[in-house]
Amino acid sequence: MRTRHRNQFIETNDKELQRSIRSDSLLAEITAVISHNSSSIKQLSDAALACLLRQFECCYGAVLMHDTExxxxxxxxxxxxxxxxxxxxxxxxxxxxxxxxxxxxxxxxLKEVPGGYAYNIKSGAGSLSASHILIIPLKFNNTTAGVVELASFSAFHEDDIAIAERLCRAMAANAINLRTTFENARLVEKLKLVQQKSAIRMEEQYASMQRLMNEIIERHKKREQELLDEIEKLKQK
Incomplete structure (x- = not known):
């Protein structure tokens, strides 16, 4: 009895170790894929999605990102x-x-495909529709950047779902970082544009003020000359 329990314990530990090794291996792979394809959200999504479909033998996959605006x-x-x-x-x-x-x-x-999903998980390789759909949020640190849809002709095992979620967290972290970088760059460009417009307005205001001052000085000179002329006339009388 003890031998059987010990063997079961060893077998369980071996399976957990194998799952951990596979999970770490896939995470390392997708991290490498992401690091080499991070010039845009589109490039990142294409590369990561291809990796997910290959690893989990899916017939369809999609990435949807949240447009915050x-x-x-x-x-x-x-x-x-x-x-x-x-x-x-x-x-x-x-x-x-x-x-x-x-x-x-x-x-x-989803172990049964809803009617509304038949159009988007149909395999391009044949006329059969996938029978299982896995929809995973691209979530990292309580921020959800989007969603990944995976569709397969066979069931997703519990271990695979856990691994897929871990991979999607890594993908989300990079997507959020990439989006933040782009947004910061856009804000910097917007600030530069505002500063340029502000500088132009200040120059225009300065030029307008300078013209006004010149006009005031000219009017003052003219009036001063008129007064001098009047004084000169009075002297002659």
């Missing part, structure tokens, strides 16, 4: 879709299961 989820990357029946480019956070996942910041695993 318009408050919509925008499709920035899609692989394996049915091009003859394209999906909506934007959705509101309050719409669809994907929007709900973004709003709540919680992963959703």
């Amino acid at each position: 318009r408050d919509v989820l925008e499709l920035v990357s899609e692989l394996g879709g049915d091009t003859s029946n394209p999906r909506a480019v934007t959705i509101k956070p309050s719409e669809t299961i994907t929007g709900n996942v973004f709003s709540l910041g919680e992963t959703k695993y």
Whole structure:
């Protein structure tokens, strides 16, 4: 009995070790992929999504990023879709299961495909629709940058879901950092433009003030000359 329990304990530990090794290995791979494809959100999404589809043998994947100005989820990357029946480019956070996942910041695993999702998870390689959908928020430090959709013809194992969530956290961290960098750069450019406009206005105001001062001086000189002329006339009388 003790031997059997010990063997079970060893087997359990071995499985956990294998899962940990696989998770760390995949994280290292996607981190490397991200680091070499971080010039834009689009490039980052394409590279990370391709890695996720390959690792989990998915037939379809999509990345939707949150546009904070318009408050919509925008499709920035899609692989394996049915091009003859394209999906909506934007959705509101309050719409669809994907929007709900973004709003709540919680992963959703669908073992049955809802009718509204048939159009966007259809495999481009055939006429069969995927039977399982995994929707993961791109969330890091309580900030959700977007959502990843993965679709497969087979079930997602619990371990795979945990690993996928970990990979998406790494992707989210880089996406948030990249977006912050772009926003800061945009703000700096906006500030420069404001400063340039302010400088131009100050120059225009200075020039206008200078013209006004010159006019006042000229009027003063003219009046002074008129007074001198009048005094001279009075002297002659």
